[in-house]
Amino acid sequence: MAKRPSVYPYVWRLPLLIWQGLFFIGPLCLMVAMSFWLVRNYRMEPDFVFKNWDRMLSRGFFWDAYWVTFLRATLAATLASLLAFPASFALAFRTSETVRRWAIFFLIVPFFTSYLVRIYAWQVLLAGNGPLNAILGLVGLGPFTMLSTGFGAMVGYMTLVLPLVVILQTFSLAAIDRNLIEAARNLGANPRATLFQVIIPAAKVGLIIGFIFAFILTFGEFVSPFYLGGSNPPTLSILIVDTTKSGQQWPRAAVVAVIMIVTLFLAAFAAVAAAYRRRS
Amino acid sequence: MSHSKPHLTRRSLLTGAAGLALSAPMLGRAWAQEPTPINMLAWYGHAEPDMVAEFEAENNVKFVPKYYAGGDNMLALIAQSPPGTYDVILSDAEFVQQLNAAGYIEEMDASLFPFDDFWPEYQNFPGHWTGDQLWSVMVRFGLLGVSYNTDALSAKEAMSYNAFWNPKVTGKVGHFDWHLPSLGQLSLLNGNRAPSPFDISEDMWDALQEKTLSLKPQVGGYFDYGGTFSSLKNADMLAMCGIGDWITGVLQKDGAPVASVIPEEGGIQWTESYSIGKGSTKQEIVTKFIQYMLSPKGQVKSIQMAAYPGLSPTKSGWKAIQEANPAEAERSGLIDGHDQSPLKLLAEQRLFFRDIPRQQTLEDWNDFWSEYKTA
Numbered sequence: 001m002a003k004r005p006s007v008y009p010y011v012w013r014l015p016l017l018i019w020q021g022l023f024f025i026g027p028l029c030l031m032v033a034m035s036f037w038l039v040r041n042y043r044m045e046p047d048f049v050f051k052n053w054d055r056m057l058s059r060g061f062f063w064d065a066y067w068v069t070f071l072r073a074t075l076a077a078t079l080a081s082l083l084a085f086p087a088s089f090a091l092a093f094r095t096s097e098t099v100r101r102w103a104i105f106f107l108i109v110p111f112f113t114s115y116l117v118r119i120y121a122w123q124v125l126l127a128g129n130g131p132l133n134a135i136l137g138l139v140g141l142g143p144f145t146m147l148s149t150g151f152g153a154m155v156g157y158m159t160l161v162l163p164l165v166v167i168l169q170t171f172s173l174a175a176i177d178r179n180l181i182e183a184a185r186n187l188g189a190n191p192r193a194t195l196f197q198v199i200i201p202a203a204k205v206g207l208i209i210g211f212i213f214a215f216i217l218t219f220g221e222f223v224s225p226f227y228l229g230g231s232n233p234p235t236l237s238i239l240i241v242d243t244t245k246s247g248q249q250w251p252r253a254a255v256v257a258v259i260m261i262v263t264l265f266l267a268a269f270a271a272v273a274a275a276y277r278r279r280s
Numbered sequence: 281m282s283h284s285k286p287h288l289t290r291r292s293l294l295t296g297a298a299g300l301a302l303s304a305p306m307l308g309r310a311w312a313q314e315p316t317p318i319n320m321l322a323w324y325g326h327a328e329p330d331m332v333a334e335f336e337a338e339n340n341v342k343f344v345p346k347y348y349a350g351g352d353n354m355l356a357l358i359a360q361s362p363p364g365t366y367d368v369i370l371s372d373a374e375f376v377q378q379l380n381a382a383g384y385i386e387e388m389d390a391s392l393f394p395f396d397d398f399w400p401e402y403q404n405f406p407g408h409w410t411g412d413q414l415w416s417v418m419v420r421f422g423l424l425g426v427s428y429n430t431d432a433l434s435a436k437e438a439m440s441y442n443a444f445w446n447p448k449v450t451g452k453v454g455h456f457d458w459h460l461p462s463l464g465q466l467s468l469l470n471g472n473r474a475p476s477p478f479d480i481s482e483d484m485w486d487a488l489q490e491k492t493l494s495l496k497p498q499v500g501g502y503f504d505y506g507g508t509f510s511s512l513k514n515a516d517m518l519a520m521c522g523i524g525d526w527i528t529g530v531l532q533k534d535g536a537p538v539a540s541v542i543p544e545e546g547g548i549q550w551t552e553s554y555s556i557g558k559g560s561t562k563q564e565i566v567t568k569f570i571q572y573m574l575s576p577k578g579q580v581k582s583i584q585m586a587a588y589p590g591l592s593p594t595k596s597g598w599k600a601i602q603e604a605n606p607a608e609a610e611r612s613g614l615i616d617g618h619d620q621s622p623l624k625l626l627a628e629q630r631l632f633f634r635d636i637p638r639q640q641t642l643e644d645w646n647d648f649w650s651e652y653k654t655a
Contacts, residue, residue, distance in 0.1 A: 041382060042352070042359040059647065064654035127514035145451060147516045148501035230501020230511075231457065233654050242653075245349075246459075246646040248356040 028261070035254035042248045056255045062239065066259070069219060069235040072150070076157040077214035080165045081207065083158070088169035089199075092176075104170065107163040119156055119223050126152055126228065148230025156224025161214040168213065172206020173199065205275045212271035216264055236260055315342040318562055318569070321357060322347060322370035323552070324505075325587020335572050341565060349505070350458065351375040352642075358384045364559030368566045373551035374460075374635050376416040377407040385555040390414040392567055394574055394594070401626050402593040406633060408553060416553040419573050420582045420590035423549055423622060423631065424461050424524040425542040432518040440543045441469040444519055450498055454517035457502040459649035460634060461548055462522035466492050468545045468632065477548070478635035485640055489648055495521075496655050512538050525612060526550075526588040532611070542620060546630040549622070552590065576600035584608060591622055 038047045056062050091100050110118065125132050126146040136142040146152050176199060184198045200207065218224075222237035231238050236256055243253040315336065320327045320343050327345030336342055348354045351372050358366065359382070371379060379385045390412070395403050398418075408416045426438045432452075437443050444453050455462050460478075467477035467488050480488065500517055501507070508527055511517040513536050520527070524547070528538045554570045556563050572578045579597030582590050584605065591612060592598055598616075602609040613620035625631040637645050 042356040059650070061647070061650040061654040068654070123510065127510075128516045129514055145500070145516070147514070148454075148511065226504075227507065230454075230503065230507070231653065232499060232501045234502075234650075239650065242457075242646075242650060245352065246649075247352055247643060 031254045031257055034251050035258055037251045037254075039247065039249055039251060044248075044250055052249075052251045052255050056252050062256070065234050065236050065239045068233050069237075069260075070263070072153065072157070072225070072235065073215050073219035073221075076154060076161065076218040077211045079154070080158060080161045080214040081169075081211045084162060084165040084169050084210065085207075087166050088173055091166075091170045092173035100170070100174070104167060107167050110159075110163055115160060116223055118159055119227050122152075122155055122159065122228060123147065126155065147228060148232060150229065153225045153229030156228040157214075157218045157221060160221065160224065161217050164217075165210040165214050168206055168210035169203070172203040172210070175206075176202045208271050208275040212268055215267055215271075219264060219267075220260060313340060315340050316562065316565065317342050317344045318367045318566065319365060319557075320345045320368045320370070321354060321366040321557070322368075323349075323587075325585055326370050328586060330584075330586045331581055332569075334577075335569060339565060339568065341569075351378075355379070355382070355384075358382075358557075364557065364561065366557035367560040367562045368569065369555045369557050370419075370552055371416070371555060373405060373407060373416070373418065373553050373633065376553055376555065379555060380407075380410070380415045384558050385415055386558055386560065386563065388414045388417065388556060388567070393417050393571065394596075397574070397594045397596050399593060399595060399623060401623060405551065405553070416555040417570055417574070418551055418553045418593050419570070420579075421549050421551040421593060421622070422524055422526045422588075422590050423540070423542055423547045423620075423625070424465065424522065424634070425540055425547040427512070427520040427523045427525075427528050427538065427540040429512070429515055429518040430537045430539050431515075435539070435541060438519075438539075438541050438543065441465055441521075441545055443543070444495055444498060444521055446519075449518045451500050452516070452518040453495065453498040454500055454508065454511050454520045455502045456508050456520065456522035456527075457504055458522060459645045460636070461550070463488065463492065463645060463649070464548045464632070464634060465521060466495070468548070471545075473546065473629065473632070476635055476638070477546075477632055479638035481639060485644075489652075492648075492652055493655055496652065502653055512536065524550075526590065529589040529612070530587075542625055542630060544630075546632060547625065548634045549631050550634050580604045583612065583614070 033046075034044070035052055036048045036050070037044050038049060038051065039045070091103050095103070124130055127133070128143055128145060128147070132146070133143040136144065146155075180198055180202060181194060184194045189197065220237055221235070222241065225231065225235045226238055226241075229235075234242065236259075240253045240256050243249045243256065318341050322345060324347045325331065327343040327347075332343050346357065346366070348357055351374065354369070354371055354375065355378060358369070358379070369379065369385065376385075393414075402418055402421075405416075405418045408414065408418065426441060426443050428438045428443065428449075432448055433443055433446065437446060437448075443449070464477045467480060467484075470484065470488055470491055472480045472484050472488070501511065503511055503517075508520060508523060509531065512520060512527065513531055513534070524540045528536075528540045531538050554573065556566050560566060573582060574594060574597075576594075576596045576599070579592040579594055580600045583592055583597070583601050589608075589612065591614060592601065598609070598614045601612075601614055609615055610618070613622065615621060617624065622631060636642055
């Protein structure tokens with residue numbers, strides 16, 4: 001007699017499906033549909049026209065903003081991964097369990113405060129007549145223009161993603177089987193070879209996940225490029241705000257948002273594929 | 281079991297009377313009528329206590345503000361609300377025609393407002409009247425010119441929009457992030473004065489785009505209201521295009537070394553006007569409020585509004601600020617014959633009302649603005 005399938009696991013999966021349906025799939029479908037609507041007299045009206053797509057994709061400023069956003073997010077993710085690695089390595093291999101636990105705690109603490117407040121704090125610190133320039137002035141440097149620059153925006157991006165990347169990398173490195181490292185050393189691998197041929201490949205999944213998280217978060221970021229980067233040049237998130245501000249063109253903003261989501265999906269799939277690709 | 285017999289002593293009588301006296305205001309408050317809510321749609325600051333507290337107390341009303349940022353935003357908020365949602369609407373003058381065309385505002389009775397007290401230049405403000413029908417009443421205005429850091433540029437250097445190309449401010453020129461004021465100013469620099477910097481042919485529009493793009497290497501950023509304040513205050517930006525005393529006036533009060541002038545090429549005037557929302561059931565009290573804002577007392581408040589200062593279109597408003605705060609009257613040029621007096625600037629044809637593009641669409645200007653930002 002065939003065993004009756006249990007409904008038990010499906011019941012437990014249901015909340016997740018409902019959640020994703022209500023707060024991800026539903027709004028996503030609405031946004032895609034909205035990109036085909038029209039605005040008449042400052043009111044959105046359901047329609048099915050390609051005018052918004054044609055208008056946005058044929059404009060040079062859209063593609064300029066797209067590549068600025070893409071390159072900045074790539075740079076931020078790379079920078080965060082590189083800056084985080086020495087700290088993560090030290091936490092994973094050179095500290096006790098207690099120290100690592102406390103370090104993780106202190107890396108989480110910044111998330112308890114508003115990101116916007118932290119960015120405002122950076123605005124004060126990076127100002128032309130701010131404390132950072134005052135300190136640099138004491139050693140005869142500066143003043144440097146740090147606000148309303150790409151550097152300013154990058155500082156904001158690092159504020160957002162660096163702690164997260166350190167945490168992800170640390171967990172990944174700490175989980176490496178120490179016997180592999182011992183074996184590499186016993187077989188005569190120097191520290192450099194051990195790092196590049198054993199540790200990094202073993203922690204590859206975590207390192208790539210850290211990178212892609214940083215990319216995703218900075219790709220859609222509005223606060224840093226706006227308040228620290230001076231909207232100069234604007235990113236896609238700033239373009240969305242500009243588009244909705246002028247003429248209430250939410251359907252055109254939806255086009256920008258859909259392109260952003262497609263880009264992020266592709267980036268995420270590429271990252272997952274790279275992370276789990278078997279070595280030939 | 282004992283029964284205490286209540287009896288009235290002098291002490292208990294005094295205690296009771298004192299208690300009653302102390303609780304009287306609470307009882308009075310409970311019995312008083314709840315204040316009538318008045319829904320206001322306006323730029324930030326117009327329903328704040330410095331502007332409306334006195335009127336609220338005198339008339340037992342309470343303003344419920346919905347603040348917007350920009351004419352498009354205002355029109356969208358009205359379009360998405362049922363008629364009668366907003367009792368009083370403060371709009372930029374160039375959007376009054378659109379409010380009227382869309383049927384969002386009530387006709388007003390001109391005899392109820394002191395137009396005789398208005399300076400003649402402002403009695404028939406464009407777009408506010410259709411024939412004899414009045415749709416909106418101008419209550420304040422301001423001037424947009426060259427705003428600059430006085431440590432970086434001299435007043436003489438700031439007397440032309442070419443100041444934005446001055447090497448002393450390379451990388452430190454900011455824009456208020458709205459195309460109309462900035463492009464209007466640069467249109468004036470290109471000599472587009474008649475009929476208006478906003479009424480330009482396609483050739484002039486091409487030349488304006490070219491001129492604007494040539495400013496890009498000087499530009500340090502594009503800022504919203506808060507960002508404009510902080511970047512000027514911190515000296516991160518040394519010159520700002522698209523603003524005027526409505527920003528630098530507030531910063532000057534904080535001691536920041538900034539100023540605004542109307543340059544030789546001329547300035548742009550922003551204008552704010554009150555209309556009565558279509559379907560409002562509180563037209564009488566709203567009319568009274570607009571009358572209050574046009575009174576000398578209301579105009580003094582408006583000139584010194586905490587959020588951003590404005591100028592008065594009425595003769596009595598000028599007189600009142602000269603008496604109440606002579607320094608402010610001098611600073612804002614609300615004195616006959618003053619160098620930066622708006623009436624003098626109008627007479628010299630150095631002042632132009634901000635408008636929407638007349639020969640191009642708002643979309644054209646906005647698209648170019650996006651292109652300029654990413655250039």
